[in-house]
Amino acid sequence: MYHRAGMGRHYPGVAYVFSGDVMTAQPKFRRILLKLSGEGLMGQQDYGLDERVVERLAKEVKAVHDAGVEMCMVIGGGNIFRGVTGATRGMDRATADHMGMLATVINALAVQDALERAGVQSRVLSAIPMSTVCEPYIRRRAIRHMEKGRVVIFAAGTGNPFFTTDTAAALRAAEMNCDALMKATQVDGVYSADPKLVPDATRYDRLTFTEVLVKGLNVMDASAIALARENNIPILVFSLHEEHSLGRVLAGEEDLYTIITRED
Numbered sequence: 001m002y003h004r005a006g007m008g009r010h011y012p013g014v015a016y017v018f019s020g021d022v023m024t025a026q027p028k029f030r031r032i033l034l035k036l037s038g039e040g041l042m043g044q045q046d047y048g049l050d051e052r053v054v055e056r057l058a059k060e061v062k063a064v065h066d067a068g069v070e071m072c073m074v075i076g077g078g079n080i081f082r083g084v085t086g087a088t089r090g091m092d093r094a095t096a097d098h099m100g101m102l103a104t105v106i107n108a109l110a111v112q113d114a115l116e117r118a119g120v121q122s123r124v125l126s127a128i129p130m131s132t133v134c135e136p137y138i139r140r141r142a143i144r145h146m147e148k149g150r151v152v153i154f155a156a157g158t159g160n161p162f163f164t165t166d167t168a169a170a171l172r173a174a175e176m177n178c179d180a181l182m183k184a185t186q187v188d189g190v191y192s193a194d195p196k197l198v199p200d201a202t203r204y205d206r207l208t209f210t211e212v213l214v215k216g217l218n219v220m221d222a223s224a225i226a227l228a229r230e231n232n233i234p235i236l237v238f239s240l241h242e243e244h245s246l247g248r249v250l251a252g253e254e255d256l257y258t259i260i261t262r263e264d
Helices: 051-066 083-088 093-117 139-147 165-175 209-215 222-230 245-250
Strands: 002-006 014-019 022-024 031-036 070-075 122-126 151-155 180-185 206-208 235-239 257-261
Touching: 031 165, 051 070, 051 093, 051 245, 070 093, 070 139, 070 165, 083 093, 093 122, 093 151, 122 139, 139 151, 139 165, 165 180, 165 222, 180 245, 206 209, 209 222, 209 257, 235 245
Parallel strands: 031 070, 031 180, 070 151, 122 151, 180 235, 206 257
Antiparallel strands: 002 014, 014 022, 235 257
């Protein structure tokens, strides 16, 4: 059992318990968007999906969902195909990006299957219509799904080439009126440089959107940061690999994340 009574700077007076995969908490955010990188689903593999990672993710999402948080998700496709990489090898950029969007649909279906097996109703909504396997993205339909307690997974990015899934995440977070954008990465926050390459890189506990842009911090692309700033959606960056990380961040365990907010 994991227990802590939190007195966090951003989440004062929160008490939470993890017993197995069950979370009891009073998270500050009522509705969130969780952004996952495709690479995060590979585990220790060089390519594709690690079923154990997907199943663990589904259990963590279930714990937060069962605590009353309305959730939607955007998942990258880098574990299968990256449009930018394809373009650098001579492929037409628009074609490469469309291939990357299809990779995100594969990941979304895999996560949906894991959530359903964990007992969480979910829906995949794709920006590129493919009615045989999932629903088309319609904003009001997506909101209604969340109001009914379903986890909504947005696939195929924005549906347009030249836009990343980070931008898609910021866009959908704004469209869904989310209280926060949770970005799960390979490290426990935002650093001045890649901590795997630069051991003495500085870790930030708190940043403004302007600081991220001015410092050129590689956390999300500039268009995603600008969208989040314009719509006043805080971004919480944390590690996908910490146990119960999503719930612990939502409950205010400050040393697990970096928060990015507006100047005011």
